[in-house]
Amino acid sequence: MNRSALMPRTAVVTGASGGLGAGVVESLRRAGMDVVGVDLRPDDSTTVSLDVTDSGAVEEFFDNVESRAPIDVLVNCHGVLQDLTDVADTPDAELSRVMTVNFVGAFHTCRAAASRMRERRWGRIVNVASQAGRAPWPGTAVYGASKGAVIALTQGLAAELGPAGVTVNAVCPGVMLTSMTEGAFLSAGGTREEAARLLQAKAESLPVRRLGTAEDVGSMVAYLVSPGASFVTGTTQNLTGGEQYF
Numbered sequence: 001m002n003r004s005a006l007m008p009r010t011a012v013v014t015g016a017s018g019g020l021g022a023g024v025v026e027s028l029r030r031a032g033m034d035v036v037g038v039d040l041r042p043d044d045s046t047t048v049s050l051d052v053t054d055s056g057a058v059e060e061f062f063d064n065v066e067s068r069a070p071i072d073v074l075v076n077c078h079g080v081l082q083d084l085t086d087v088a089d090t091p092d093a094e095l096s097r098v099m100t101v102n103f104v105g106a107f108h109t110c111r112a113a114a115s116r117m118r119e120r121r122w123g124r125i126v127n128v129a130s131q132a133g134r135a136p137w138p139g140t141a142v143y144g145a146s147k148g149a150v151i152a153l154t155q156g157l158a159a160e161l162g163p164a165g166v167t168v169n170a171v172c173p174g175v176m177l178t179s180m181t182e183g184a185f186l187s188a189g190g191t192r193e194e195a196a197r198l199l200q201a202k203a204e205s206l207p208v209r210r211l212g213t214a215e216d217v218g219s220m221v222a223y224l225v226s227p228g229a230s231f232v233t234g235t236t237q238n239l240t241g242g243e244q245y246f
Helices: 019-030 055-066 092-120 141-164 179-189 192-205 214-224
Strands: 010-014 034-039 047-049 073-076 123-128 166-173 236-239
Touching: 010 019, 010 055, 010 092, 019 034, 019 073, 019 214, 055 092, 073 092, 092 123, 092 141, 092 166, 123 141, 123 214, 141 166, 141 236, 166 214, 214 236
Parallel strands: 010 034, 010 073, 034 047, 073 123, 123 166, 166 236
Antiparallel strands: none
């Protein structure tokens, strides 16, 4: 049977224990998909432990899942922030850590999914990048570069896989209400009270007057993997509350 006529059945979501990843998992399950969540440090019994920086482990994981059902959808939500540091002061170890997790990890999972989806001639890949991947703030150039590389990977894959019926898109969240964001603002503010003030000021600076949520990201991802988005590929979708328009 041609799977293009069906709603996707099986999805893999990386970073499933994080705020954004958990939101994506919930949205895809509401859409009726069987979701396999993975994370380096799972926080529940339904999430599988996987180090996406280990290419061998990624291939073995894909083989294991596909022994039961084909993977129709891949959503990469994993990622780490960098220490807020200017490029001139960034050590090699920090550069390697951020690029390896954010870009190389996404490359490994995209490669594993692409080879299988291309053979079946159907699939959906969504990479969660970042607003910083298009316009990094001071002190986030390394993080921005890692997410910019994910955007470039997305666009290249879209061109390669389009003839096989596979769409590939990126989502670029702005400042979202997650524990990772709260930790970054705590580092910047020094105290919880100051961090809360900074977050509130950020929310009030946006045209929509609020910060984004995991549900916002989940809703966008659910659309991009739906039948209604079959003509959408190679795009970078802003989820910034109007802070970015390009």
